[in-house]
Amino acid sequence: MTELETWELRAEFAQRLSAMYGREVPAYNTLVEVSTEVNEAYVAKHGAEAERLGSISRVTAERHGAIRVGSPREMAQVARIFAAFGMYPVGFYDLRDASSSSVPVVSTAFRPIDGAELAKNPFRVFTSMLAAEDPRFFDRELRAELAEFIGARQLFGSELLGLADRAAGSGGLPTDDAEQLLELATAAFELSGDPVDYEWYKRLEAVSAVASDIGGVSTTHINHLTPRVLDIDELYQRMQARGISMIDEIQGPPRWDGPDLLLRQTSFRALGEHRVFRYADGSTNEGELRVRFGEVEARGIALTVAGRDLYDRMVAESDARLALAPAGTTRVEVAAGVWAEHLPRTEKELALQGLAFFTYRLDDEALDGAPLTGTASLTDLIEAGIAVPEPIVYEDFLPRSAAGIFQSNLTEEGSKDNEQTGTSYDIHRMSQIVGSEVHDPNDLYRRQQDDSIAVLARRLNITVTR
Numbered sequence: 001m002t003e004l005e006t007w008e009l010r011a012e013f014a015q016r017l018s019a020m021y022g023r024e025v026p027a028y029n030t031l032v033e034v035s036t037e038v039n040e041a042y043v044a045k046h047g048a049e050a051e052r053l054g055s056i057s058r059v060t061a062e063r064h065g066a067i068r069v070g071s072p073r074e075m076a077q078v079a080r081i082f083a084a085f086g087m088y089p090v091g092f093y094d095l096r097d098a099s100s101s102s103v104p105v106v107s108t109a110f111r112p113i114d115g116a117e118l119a120k121n122p123f124r125v126f127t128s129m130l131a132a133e134d135p136r137f138f139d140r141e142l143r144a145e146l147a148e149f150i151g152a153r154q155l156f157g158s159e160l161l162g163l164a165d166r167a168a169g170s171g172g173l174p175t176d177d178a179e180q181l182l183e184l185a186t187a188a189f190e191l192s193g194d195p196v197d198y199e200w201y202k203r204l205e206a207v208s209a210v211a212s213d214i215g216g217v218s219t220t221h222i223n224h225l226t227p228r229v230l231d232i233d234e235l236y237q238r239m240q241a242r243g244i245s246m247i248d249e250i251q252g253p254p255r256w257d258g259p260d261l262l263l264r265q266t267s268f269r270a271l272g273e274h275r276v277f278r279y280a281d282g283s284t285n286e287g288e289l290r291v292r293f294g295e296v297e298a299r300g301i302a303l304t305v306a307g308r309d310l311y312d313r314m315v316a317e318s319d320a321r322l323a324l325a326p327a328g329t330t331r332v333e334v335a336a337g338v339w340a341e342h343l344p345r346t347e348k349e350l351a352l353q354g355l356a357f358f359t360y361r362l363d364d365e366a367l368d369g370a371p372l373t374g375t376a377s378l379t380d381l382i383e384a385g386i387a388v389p390e391p392i393v394y395e396d397f398l399p400r401s402a403a404g405i406f407q408s409n410l411t412e413e414g415s416k417d418n419e420q421t422g423t424s425y426d427i428h429r430m431s432q433i434v435g436s437e438v439h440d441p442n443d444l445y446r447r448q449q450d451d452s453i454a455v456l457a458r459r460l461n462i463t464v465t466r
């Protein structure tokens, strides 16, 4: 009997969500179209270099999604669904504090965790859970009502969860079951036509538009699906030229003339979508909600802990300088200057300074017929051109950008009572909620790097020191 393997299920799942989201939000199709144009032009111009951070087939198919759930129970269920597609929780993001306006969520991202799986299809989903118990956002009464409302809904049916568990357990499913899994899983994220309780929705919206989007309706939905581009500045301009209004800035690192690092993102503003509301008197009427938008991303090299510390310091420094800069100066302009001052401009220097993650390829020719013996340091091997750094792509997200993406689509500040003590969440608590270990992204990158150094040492038949 033919089976679909995990990665085939994942690729098909991403594909079906994309088709569905394109029907729901046609501007997304425009974004994908423009992204494809930008990538083709980039490859034509840069040749093989363009594929340094992923093959063009991977990049063209690459998407991340964003979804939002309401409780630990829903988080654990969605984790079972993603496990069927070989997507596991990585990283913890607390957007409650990364945002100036009211964004009451904590998040993780589900994605493949090994290199071969990422290369086959890297679909990832940024998944946020409403911090429905956090008294800074919700008073006692609202907390009780939220718990009741969310506790009473069923986002994922038992047939879907059962199929997902089977797929996860056996690393795939026979064709018929696979079809059923894919249909049910895709449908679970479709925008519902069910009437929305107007009064309930508005009460939550007064706290945060994110809270009403999650807890104000009886189902969940894709919030956005994001294609990857090789030149995000070009994409931004082409979208503006097509008359699509983009948020003010590209989030994350500024444009500069060194290697792409981490993640740069931008989005177009949430569009009005048709919904039906039910009012207190029982009547229903047509209305509109603006919560879903289109986002695009460019991925760069993963930074080590030291590199990330430097990045965070540069962000802080850019903020400080911006505060003193003449009116009209943008964050991006300031940041470009800060980057130029602090960061080396080549992959080799980034590797030598231990700022970014790489795998190492052995260049036999650099050995020049004289095999090494004993011990050599990685630094010497890199300097000698024997160990050639190949970038490891950043597969995760940035909390500040994520907060920026959330906020750029909020029209109201919402409310937050900072006199109250917030509910505490961290990666360990998130692991308990999800029901399996939430991986630390740094461990995954470091393991990949260490493995490649071990292979290099074996092939050279020496000990490599760091």
Ligand code: OOG
Pocket (backbone or CB within 6 Å): 065, 066, 067, 068, 126, 128, 223, 265, 295, 397, 398, 401, 402, 403, 405, 406
């Ligand atoms: C998620 C926002 C974060 C990203 O790419 O950083 C995000 C959301 O709006 O649900 O998707």
Ligand code: NI
Pocket (backbone or CB within 6 Å): 064, 065, 066, 126, 224, 226, 295, 405
């Ligand atoms: Ni996103």
